[in-house]
Amino acid sequence: MIKLKFPFDEEEIRKLKVGDMVLLNGKLLTGRDAVHKRLHEGINPPISLENHIIYHCGPVVLKEKGKYEVKAAGPTTSIREEPYEWQVMRDHKIRGVIGKGGMGQKTLDACKEYGACYFHAIGGAAQVLAETIKSVDNVYWEDLGSPEAIWELTVEDFPVFVTMDSHGNSLHKDVSDQSGEILKKLLSTK
Amino acid sequence: MAKKKKATKKKVAKKKVAKKKVAKKKVAKKKVAKKKVAKKKTGSDQRMHDSLLELIRVTSTVIPDDVQKVILEALKREEKNTNAEYAMNIIKKNIELAKTKSQPMCQDTGTILIYVNHPRGFDQSSFNKILKKAVVKATKLGYLRQNSVDTLTGKNETMNIGAGHPSVHFHEWGKGQVEIKCMLKGGGCENVGAQYDLPNTNLEAGRDLDGVRKVILDAVHKAQGKGCGPGILGITIGGDRGSGFIESKEQLLRKLDDKNSNAELAKLEKDIVETSNKLGIGPMGFGGKTTLLGCKIGVLNRLPASYFVTISYMCWAYRRQGVSLKKDNTIQKWVY
Numbered sequence: 001m002i003k004l005k006f007p008f009d010e011e012e013i014r015k016l017k018v019g020d021m022v023l024l025n026g027k028l029l030t031g032r033d034a035v036h037k038r039l040h041e042g043i044n045p046p047i048s049l050e051n052h053i054i055y056h057c058g059p060v061v062l063k064e065k066g067k068y069e070v071k072a073a074g075p076t077t078s079i080r081e082e083p084y085e086w087q088v089m090r091d092h093k094i095r096g097v098i099g100k101g102g103m104g105q106k107t108l109d110a111c112k113e114y115g116a117c118y119f120h121a122i123g124g125a126a127q128v129l130a131e132t133i134k135s136v137d138n139v140y141w142e143d144l145g146s147p148e149a150i151w152e153l154t155v156e157d158f159p160v161f162v163t164m165d166s167h168g169n170s171l172h173k174d175v176s177d178q179s180g181e182i183l184k185k186l187l188s189t190k
Numbered sequence: 191m192a193k194k195k196k197a198t199k200k201k202v203a204k205k206k207v208a209k210k211k212v213a214k215k216k217v218a219k220k221k222v223a224k225k226k227v228a229k230k231k232t233g234s235d236q237r238m239h240d241s242l243l244e245l246i247r248v249t250s251t252v253i254p255d256d257v258q259k260v261i262l263e264a265l266k267r268e269e270k271n272t273n274a275e276y277a278m279n280i281i282k283k284n285i286e287l288a289k290t291k292s293q294p295m296c297q298d299t300g301t302i303l304i305y306v307n308h309p310r311g312f313d314q315s316s317f318n319k320i321l322k323k324a325v326v327k328a329t330k331l332g333y334l335r336q337n338s339v340d341t342l343t344g345k346n347e348t349m350n351i352g353a354g355h356p357s358v359h360f361h362e363w364g365k366g367q368v369e370i371k372c373m374l375k376g377g378g379c380e381n382v383g384a385q386y387d388l389p390n391t392n393l394e395a396g397r398d399l400d401g402v403r404k405v406i407l408d409a410v411h412k413a414q415g416k417g418c419g420p421g422i423l424g425i426t427i428g429g430d431r432g433s434g435f436i437e438s439k440e441q442l443l444r445k446l447d448d449k450n451s452n453a454e455l456a457k458l459e460k461d462i463v464e465t466s467n468k469l470g471i472g473p474m475g476f477g478g479k480t481t482l483l484g485c486k487i488g489v490l491n492r493l494p495a496s497y498f499v500t501i502s503y504m505c506w507a508y509r510r511q512g513v514s515l516k517k518d519n520t521i522q523k524w525v526y
Contacts, residue, residue, distance in 0.1 A: 123418035145348070
């Protein structure tokens with residue numbers, strides 16, 4: 001088990017390999033479809049994203065006694081950000097993204113070129129992951145709606161797996177290829 | 191003389207008072223009667239509201255017993271100290287936490303699908319109004335995420351009410367009772383659903399059950415881990431494009447341990463689960479032994495020109511629950 005702490009460092013990220021289990025600590029920023037669209041359109045982010053990890057997540061947040069509380073916060077499907085993520089990695093020097101389901105070749109190439117990783121969180125595990133959120137420190141671009149806003153969170157031991165590393169390896173590509181081969185064989189023998 | 195006048199006046203006054211009293215009593219009685227009727231209606235509406243709110247809360251926060259059972263079996267099947275086993279353990283822990291904290295097991299509380307079986311004479315429009323109130327309340331309490339977006343403007347409608355939301359399906363039945371089922375289907379798994387029309391040249395899938403099998407397995411392979419597997423499939427063979435998807439979701443209302451009354455389909459359901467689990471996609475697409483937890487297949491008539499196979503994929507966080515209501519709209523029993 002590897003522990004990483006914000007601000008995330010390129011050298012440390014480059015050491016990670018597919019299959020590694022990592023516990024993330026410190027700041028995380030959420031950002032999903034609408035945020036990626038804005039960044040793609042060239043709109044400047046409300047805070048610097050440098051050395052951050054962006055969490056593909058639209059949390060359930062309630063305001064209780066004037067304070068935000070995250071009630072549920074699992075990952076959303078990342079592949080929708082495939083057209084934009086490489087550009088966010090290039091322009092904003094993020095050190096990785098957290099999501100589920102994996103991403104494609106463009107993102108994999110960008111991870112290699114700019115020094116980032118794809119971290120897979122457990123889809124649907126909104127309570128286990130919300131437990132690791134210690135505070136909601138800020139919210140930006142709230143006009144996008146609560147699930148689409150950028151939530152600045154502080155987390156403790158947020159559990160993820162490296163499924164795409166900065167050396168061109170992707171677990172998603174491997175599993176897809178292998179299961180495709182098995183399927184071909186199963187269908188031809190029937 | 192003066193005394194007499196006074197006395198007469200008193201009598202008159204007394205009479206007036208008496209009349210007034212009678213009148214007041216009558217009015218009061220009428221008011222009470224009106225209030226009682228209103229109270230009866232509000233009471234029954236209030237109880238329907240409370241039952242719906244509780245149905246939504248339980249659906250969002252507690253996994254049904256039949257689903258929990260297959261998830262625990264899948265956890266046991268995975269090899270020790272693998273990413274797949276770790277993923278299944280987190281899923282198990284998440285199920286427990288959501289229940290004890292009464293908070294959504296997944297932050298994507300999905301499309302709110304409501305299925306109502308009701309007797310003749312049931313007031314559907316009044317039900318819809320009460321349901322909307324319950325959905326707003328459930329959203330304010332955090333059982334539901336602000337999950338309904340105006341498609342064209344991108345504006346979040348914040349209370350989960352809007353065109354097509356919630357999605358309600360009424361069905362009149364012969365029983366005197368009202369039964370309401372709720373399914374919360376997240377976007378990740380909805381996005382990996384698929385519809386094929388047979389024959390399919392690329393997959394060499396013809397218009398028979400072997401062709402049906404091929405396209406289903408293709409959909410499982412394409413979904414990989416994106417739909418939050420291990421998943422459950424609801425499938426329709428036949429119908430038109432619209433009815434195929436509606437029926438495929440209704441297949442997901444079946445209990446996981448039931449058996450298809452059509453022997454051929456029962457065999458196909460079992461085969462799809464077993465074959466998918468040989469593909470090695472595993473929980474979250476990490477690789478592993480469980481890719482599917484279940485498969486339910488229904489059939490509708492088709493036109494000579496069409497042969498659709500429609501697949502709805504449900505994530506492991508299979509949120510569906512149901513209640514039978516008593517005459518007074520309180521919950522009599524839970525369906526799952």
